[in-house]
Amino acid sequence: MSLDRRITPATDRVALDSLRGILDRPAYTPGRAARVAVPLADLMAAPDGGRDRQVNFGADVTVIETRDDWSFVQTVPDGYCGWLRSAALTDQRPAITHQVIAAATHVYPAPDMKQHQLHALSLGARLSVASIEGRFAALAGGGFVPLQHISDGPQDDPVAVAEVFLGTPYLWGGNSDWGIDCSGLAQAALTACGIPCPGDSDLQRDSFPEVSDIQRGDLLFWPGHVAMAISPEMMIHATAWKMSVIREPIKAAIARIDAAGEGPFLGIRRPGQPR
Incomplete structure (x- = not known):
């Protein structure tokens, strides 16, 4: 098999x-x-x-x-x-309580932004917060992150999440603020809003129902590529064309991708709806 x-x-x-x-x-x-x-x-x-x-x-x-x-x-x-x-x-798996909602955040050894940071985390990182100390969350495994960069619940707009990544460099297979690809961007945006989403564009296309009209948050597909609609006229995507996350008019993108021989446009899928 x-x-x-x-x-x-x-x-x-x-x-x-x-x-x-x-x-x-x-x-x-x-x-x-x-x-x-x-x-x-x-x-x-x-x-x-x-x-x-x-x-x-x-x-x-x-x-x-x-x-x-x-x-x-x-x-x-x-x-x-x-x-x-x-x-x-x-093997340590304390209860997850929060997620990072900023493009990136720093983990500090103490609840003090003037301390030398231990490391950075990207949007989508899942956290186990043990306590709150002033304007910082103390992590169960050690370290402190700014409260402004985390949330204890899902976000409500995948497009707004995707736009946090504007300007992020394109990286094949990337899933973070240090580099992201088209399907990674779609997955990060949807997952932050509590919508399950596979990791690759073909799997994503197979997971959501097809629709004929474009609404905010819909996914737009080409062979090996996915974008998210900001509106019926505009989309956001991570593209090797610009090696970055950009906004682009949908009609212009369809024409450009067709002209490059990388089409055809494969249609529209609506996340969060039963297939």
Whole structure:
């Protein structure tokens, strides 16, 4: 049986128990719950292989197999599978209470912005806040982040979230403020608003219902590319054309992409609606 490797929780040696009778492997496992404990981890097609996607701080994963310094995982909740460095993971999983809603934020050793920062986190990072100290949130795993940069609930406008990334450099497989691609932008915007979204544009197109009219927040698709409608006339996307996240008129984008031989326009999908 041929299954999409990106969303199939199995290596050539080990598969999740849920695949018994579906996929033949020498061993099966219930998996081990873990969490990403570094600001950003590359999710690879193979150990030391090409980057498929990235996983932000606080993301939960199921570990399926470990080889040397690498772990094969399935991310929660989008189900994307791949290899990342085992050192990027922790078994400590205190309750998630907040998410980063600014483009990026710093983690400080004390509730003081004049301290030298420990590291940075991108929009979408998931946090376990233990307490509030003045204008800072104390994280359960250590460190402090500014309250202005986090929220304890979902955002309400995916377009507004996407616009936080305006000017962010394009990065193939990127999922953060340090670099993002078209499907990463759509996923970040929708996930911040509590709308489940796969990691790649073809998976996204298959996940949402097709519509004929363009509304704010709709996804617009081309082969290998996705944009989000700001309005019926304007869209936002991460594009290698400008190597950046930009706004662009929809009609102009359709004509430009067709002229480049990268079309055709594949239509409109509406996230958050039953398929």
